[in-house]
Amino acid sequence: MKRIQLGPFNRVEGDLEVGLDVEAGQVVAAQVNSPLFRGFEQILVGRLAEDSLAIVPRICGICSVAQSAAAAAALADLAGVTPPANGVLVQRLILATENLADHLTHFYLFFMPDFARPAYAGRPWYDQTAARFMAVKGQASGPALQARARFFHLIGLLAGRWPHTLAIQPGGSSKAMTAAERTRVLAVLREFRAFLEGALLGDRLENFAALADGQALQAWAAGRSADFPLFLRAATDLALERTGRATDRFLSYGAYGLFASGLWQPDRAPDEGILDQLDPAKITEDTRHAWLAESPPYPPARGETVVNAEKAGAYTWCKAPRYAGQVVETGALARQLVAGNPLARDLVASHGGSVTVRIVARMIELATVLPAMEQWVRAIVPGEAFCQPAPLPESGEGVGLVEAARGGLGHWLSVKRGRIERYQIIAPTTWNFSPRDRAGQPGPLEQALIGLPAGDGALPTVQHVVRSFDPCMVCTVH
Amino acid sequence: MKILWLQSGGCGGCTQSMLCVEPRPLFDELRDAGIEFLWHPALSLESGEEAQQVLEDCAAGRLAFDVLCVEGAMLRGPNGSGKFHLMAGNGRPLTEWVERLAGQARWVFAIGSCTAYGGLSASTPGNPLEACGLQYDTNTLGGLLGASFQSRGGLPVVNIAGCPTHPGWIVDTLEKLALEGLSVADLDEFGRPLLYADQLVHHGCGRNEFYEFKASAEKHSDLGCLMENLGCKGTQAHADCNLRPWNGNGSCVKGGFACIACTEPGFEAPGHAFQQTPKVAGIPIGLPTDMPKAWFVALAALSKSATPKRVRDNAVVDHPVVRPAVKKAQK
Ligand code: SF4
Ligand code: SF4
Numbered sequence: 001m002k003r004i005q006l007g008p009f010n011r012v013e014g015d016l017e018v019g020l021d022v023e024a025g026q027v028v029a030a031q032v033n034s035p036l037f038r039g040f041e042q043i044l045v046g047r048l049a050e051d052s053l054a055i056v057p058r059i060c061g062i063c064s065v066a067q068s069a070a071a072a073a074a075l076a077d078l079a080g081v082t083p084p085a086n087g088v089l090v091q092r093l094i095l096a097t098e099n100l101a102d103h104l105t106h107f108y109l110f111f112m113p114d115f116a117r118p119a120y121a122g123r124p125w126y127d128q129t130a131a132r133f134m135a136v137k138g139q140a141s142g143p144a145l146q147a148r149a150r151f152f153h154l155i156g157l158l159a160g161r162w163p164h165t166l167a168i169q170p171g172g173s174s175k176a177m178t179a180a181e182r183t184r185v186l187a188v189l190r191e192f193r194a195f196l197e198g199a200l201l202g203d204r205l206e207n208f209a210a211l212a213d214g215q216a217l218q219a220w221a222a223g224r225s226a227d228f229p230l231f232l233r234a235a236t237d238l239a240l241e242r243t244g245r246a247t248d249r250f251l252s253y254g255a256y257g258l259f260a261s262g263l264w265q266p267d268r269a270p271d272e273g274i275l276d277q278l279d280p281a282k283i284t285e286d287t288r289h290a291w292l293a294e295s296p297p298y299p300p301a302r303g304e305t306v307v308n309a310e311k312a313g314a315y316t317w318c319k320a321p322r323y324a325g326q327v328v329e330t331g332a333l334a335r336q337l338v339a340g341n342p343l344a345r346d347l348v349a350s351h352g353g354s355v356t357v358r359i360v361a362r363m364i365e366l367a368t369v370l371p372a373m374e375q376w377v378r379a380i381v382p383g384e385a386f387c388q389p390a391p392l393p394e395s396g397e398g399v400g401l402v403e404a405a406r407g408g409l410g411h412w413l414s415v416k417r418g419r420i421e422r423y424q425i426i427a428p429t430t431w432n433f434s435p436r437d438r439a440g441q442p443g444p445l446e447q448a449l450i451g452l453p454a455g456d457g458a459l460p461t462v463q464h465v466v467r468s469f470d471p472c473m474v475c476t477v478h
Numbered sequence: 479m480k481i482l483w484l485q486s487g488g489c490g491g492c493t494q495s496m497l498c499v500e501p502r503p504l505f506d507e508l509r510d511a512g513i514e515f516l517w518h519p520a521l522s523l524e525s526g527e528e529a530q531q532v533l534e535d536c537a538a539g540r541l542a543f544d545v546l547c548v549e550g551a552m553l554r555g556p557n558g559s560g561k562f563h564l565m566a567g568n569g570r571p572l573t574e575w576v577e578r579l580a581g582q583a584r585w586v587f588a589i590g591s592c593t594a595y596g597g598l599s600a601s602t603p604g605n606p607l608e609a610c611g612l613q614y615d616t617n618t619l620g621g622l623l624g625a626s627f628q629s630r631g632g633l634p635v636v637n638i639a640g641c642p643t644h645p646g647w648i649v650d651t652l653e654k655l656a657l658e659g660l661s662v663a664d665l666d667e668f669g670r671p672l673l674y675a676d677q678l679v680h681h682g683c684g685r686n687e688f689y690e691f692k693a694s695a696e697k698h699s700d701l702g703c704l705m706e707n708l709g710c711k712g713t714q715a716h717a718d719c720n721l722r723p724w725n726g727n728g729s730c731v732k733g734g735f736a737c738i739a740c741t742e743p744g745f746e747a748p749g750h751a752f753q754q755t756p757k758v759a760g761i762p763i764g765l766p767t768d769m770p771k772a773w774f775v776a777l778a779a780l781s782k783s784a785t786p787k788r789v790r791d792n793a794v795v796d797h798p799v800v801r802p803a804v805k806k807a808q809k
Contacts, residue, residue: 006526007566010519013490017566035564037553038487043602054738054752058598061491061642105497113523135523136505136515145503149725152498156725160733162498163491163642164740166753167733174698174734176796307606309556386796387699463525474489 001028004454007035009466011110011135013062014473016433018445018466019315022455027462030442030449032433037291037317040478041305044423049075049392049415052423056411057164059425060475062105064163065098065155066404067475070411070425073400076170078415079392084385087172089376090158092256093185094168095402096369097154099255100192102405103332103362104151106470107200107227108133108144111359114463115234125234132227140199140227147195154188157181172387179382189374196366202226209367213346214241217360228363232356241347241356243452244465246444247327248352250334251431253278253410255403258372259339263323266348280401283410285426286320286437289313297322297438300412300424301397317477320434320443321426329353329444330407330431331469333361353448355468362470394418404428406470427475445469479656480543482536482579483518483589486563486572487599487609488550491642492590493520498725499645511653516543530567537578545652546583546629548576548612549590551597552622555608562607573622576612580623584631585655587638588612589648591740594637594669596621601746613637613669616744633660637669641740646722647674668743670716678767679712679729679737682720691785692778693793698753702793704736706762709753713766715739 007017019031040059044052056071057064069091076082083091112133120126132140152162158175159167167174177185193205201208202224211217218236221229235241254261263276284297291314293306308314322328333353336344341364347357392415400411407428414422434443445466452461485493497504508514515522517532524532535541552573553562560571580586588594588611595616599609611621613635619625621635628634638647651671654660666675680686685703688694694706704710712720715737719729730737738752739745750756756763765774788800 005567007568008519008525008529009566010522010525010529013520014485015563015566033566035566035569036487037562037607039562039599039602039607042606043598046603048751051752055598055746058489058491058641061489061494064489064491105494109497109521117523136521142503142506145497145505149498149500149503153726156723156728158733160728160730160735161719161724163489163494165733166730166735166738169698171698175732176699176734178797307556309559309561383797387697389697 002455006462011113012467012471012473013060014476016466016471016473018449018462020449020454020462025453025455025458027449027452027454030446031315032435032443032445033316034318034433034473034477036473036477037307038474038477041423041425044420047420048418049078049413049420052413052420053166053169059478060472061163062102062472063098063404063406063475065095065165065168066402066409068165068168069095069402070400070409072168072170073402074398074411074413075392076390077400078396078398078413079170079390081171081388081390083172084388086176086380086384086386087388089380090173090175090177090386091168093373093376094155094159094165094173096256096373097151098162099403099405100366100369101148101151103366104144104148107359107362108140110470111467112231113138114460114467115231117460119459123234123237125230125237129230129234132230143195143199147192151188151192154185157185157188169387169390171390172385174387176386177380177382182377182380182382185377186374189370189377193370196370200227201363201367202229205367205370209364212342214343214350217343231359235356238459240464241354242351243461244355244448244468245352246329246448248348249326249328250337251278251323251328251330251408252335252338253401253403253408255335256369256372258369259335259403262338263328264334264337266345266352280399282324283426284322286322288320288438289315289435290319291317292319300410300426301399301414303412303424305424316435318430318434320437321431322437325439327441327444327447328431330428331358331361332365332405333358334407335403336361336364355464358468392418406472407431425478427472427478429469429472429476432469433471433473433476479513479545479652480516481513481545481547481652482516482543482583483547483549484572484576484579485519486548486550486576487553487607488590488592488597490520490549492549492648493518495642496645496648499649500726504649507649508652512656513652526567533575533579536582537575539582543583545585545587545655546579547587547589548593551592551599551609552576552612553599553607553609554622555606558608576622580627580629583629585633585636585660586612586623586629587636587651589638590643591639591641591743591745594639595743598746601744614743633662634669636660636665636671639668639670639741640717641745644674644719644722644724647671650674666716670741674718674722675716675741677716677718677721679715679717679719679731680766681718683712683731684720685731687789688793690781691789692782693785693789696794699734699796700794701796701798704731705755707755709736709738709751709755711739711764712737714764715741717741
């Protein structure tokens with residue numbers, strides 16, 4: 001048996017190292033390590049409760065809005081306020097912009113360049129793919145960057161700037177949209193739609209969103225010339241629809257009032273109910289294999305983060321979140337499965353969670369959320385309230401559960417005499433890239449890597465599987 | 479001009495921000511200006527051993543590069559071990575890599591306020607992560623590379639401060655360097671390029687009319703000036719945010735929230751709530767950088783008494799309720 005240490009694992013957000021035990025060219029065990037510690041849970045303790053709005057976005061530069069949305073939700077919970085309708089709509093618009101932009105960045109800059117690796121030279125799809133997706137130099141990156149930058153104008157208009165806005169407040173949004181801005185925001189959405197329909201999908205968003213199963217997807221992609229169909233050709237050739245299966249148990253907190261919250265797994269008998277209600281009380285975090293003080297697997301409302309850098313048996317700074325003791329996957333795929341998207345469910349029913357279906361799920365979100373954004377903008381009533389005061393009590397607890405691009409993000413805080421007494425965060429990648437727990441169960445990615453080809457001369461399959469989760473390590477190790 | 483980029487104890491937001499540069503896509507713009515990434519952790523193809531080889535060759539002086547860009551705070555803990563951030567794949571502290579590579583670079587750029595001054599960890603009591611900037615420890619010269627550090631090109635660390643830094647601040651500084659060089663005269667007292675740091679956020683702010691009359695916002699989403707109640711430090715923050723828009727047309731204050739002076743060392747621990755203005759006897763304590771307190775008090779009293787109704791009424795609502803008067807031409 002041979003031990004391979006892969007790192008730096010770049011084209012992900014932050015620092016990632018993957019340790020593989022390889023036997024006869026196949027992975028038999030994997031360890032996922034986040035070799036960076038950031039300490040935000042300690043940084044927040046002792047601060048004024050409302051200051052979390054300024055601090056938590058700085059956990060992550062790629063999903064800073066999701067972090068601020070979670071903090072604002074936790075503070076709103078603490079204060080017992082609900083933002084006015086306009087405030088809710090603008091909050092959704094800001095979060096959706098970041099999430100969709102993330103899907104785009106992931107596809108063009110992080111994920112696809114691996115298909116331009118020389119290892120694939122000679123495959124029928126290679127020349128075209130390499131020309132479009134070569135890291136930095138590919139023809140697709142310029143237009144994709146431009147589309148992304150122009151899409152973020154929505155945030156320039158409604159949230160001041162990206163990343164690290166303070167516009168999302170517990171009581172709504174600090175920027176009221178004017179009638180003039182509404183027309184400009186709609187123009188921004190139209191421009192982004194044009195890019196998605198032209199370069200990425202090569203079809204109307206609505207047509208893609210209506211695809212009902214894997215067969216319909218293949219028929220739709222056949223002969224279509226656009227970037228995502230190009231990926232599907234490569235993925236089918238490489239059998240990526242059968243590669244990178246994790247636990248096949250999926251969790252979503254629900255998003256935008258559009259996608260439901262819950263737990264889903266494909267192999268439950270229908271009479272058992274394939275959809276479980278989410279019970280946040282069943283969430284715990286385990287520190288056994290993290291460089292953190294040993295403790296029972298506490299729910300985050302009681303959790304602690306105490307460094308123990310010399311701990312025996314530890315191999316990462318990441319804790320191991322579990323739902324009812326079980327390993328679960330979160331992300332765009334989980335959101336779509338829980339929400340009942342037929343294409344996502346059909347693909348998972350056929351082969352389980354995989355590289356291909358994780359990418360498909362992001363495309364489904366691009367195709368379904370953008371039209372929803374157009375509706376939200378129309379539903380805003382200029383002149384009516386966007387924000388209401390949200391005075392915080394001196395003491396109490398709050399929970400904020402939102403969906404970042406990469407999946408469920410939770411903030412749990414407790415406040416005493418106006419100051420933060422405890423602040424615990426579970427980021428999406430903390431779920432997906434978690435280490436083993438005290439029962440020895442490996443995390444989702446650790447499971448997904450088993451059986452893959454690795455070592456000298458192997459195709460970059462491991463790279464595809466890791467990046468199919470779109471890891472964000474700076475969030476993981478907050 | 480070749481750039482080698484490293485990320486350490488930050489959020490990656492400065493790279494994400496840089497990718498928003500406009501009007502041209504980042505890669506096209508840099509390429510045409512003669513600038514290329516030798517390696518960037520978020521953008522380059524090479525990972526694992528290939529990437530390590532690039533870094534090792536640069537550190538050993540075998541592979542030439544021009545600018546070392548570092549993003550994120552230097553994490554020296556625990557107990558000076560650097561274990562809070564080991565480089566993936568080789569287990570060496572990032573601080574060690576930065577020191578070796580800084581010794582070979584012609585210019586060293588700190589990208590963002592974390593890298594420049596140490597960031598949130600360094601501004602937390604007790605500094606549990608033993609964080610610092612490249613050449614500053616919050617306000618004080620020093621940091622990882624030391625007060626007297628000069629790169630081979632003869633410059634101290636160039637601090638492209640901001641949290642995150644504006645895409646234009648990075649790209650313009652790189653392009654200026656490629657075009658005509660950078661000298662100490664191009665930097666301010668904190669090593670920030672004057673091309674964006676010789677202005678204040680207050681300059682060009684759309685709320686200036688409200689400021690003049692001390693017609694102040696009272697709650698989030700109000701239109702008035704954010705200085706008197708909601709914590710705005712635009713009159714003290716060195717940056718051109720209201721002259722050089724963010725994301726097409728934005729800025730913090732345009733978004734309805736305070737400038738928290740993210741380009742200044744120590745902004746992370748202001749000693750008061752970020753979005754509230756600390757006051758003594760009703761007078762904000764953080765007065766504009768260039769204004770004596772007595773003047774401010776006198777002017778504020780005078781201007782408040784002269785505030786037009788339009789300005790006064792519009793300051794405390796989220797959309798204008800009084801329109802500017804219309805004058806007809808005399809015949
Ligand atoms: S909001 Fe801030 S930057 Fe704008 S005028 Fe007031 S003090 Fe100046
Ligand atoms: S307005 Fe102030 S806080 Fe906002 S980016 Fe500019 S300097 Fe930073």
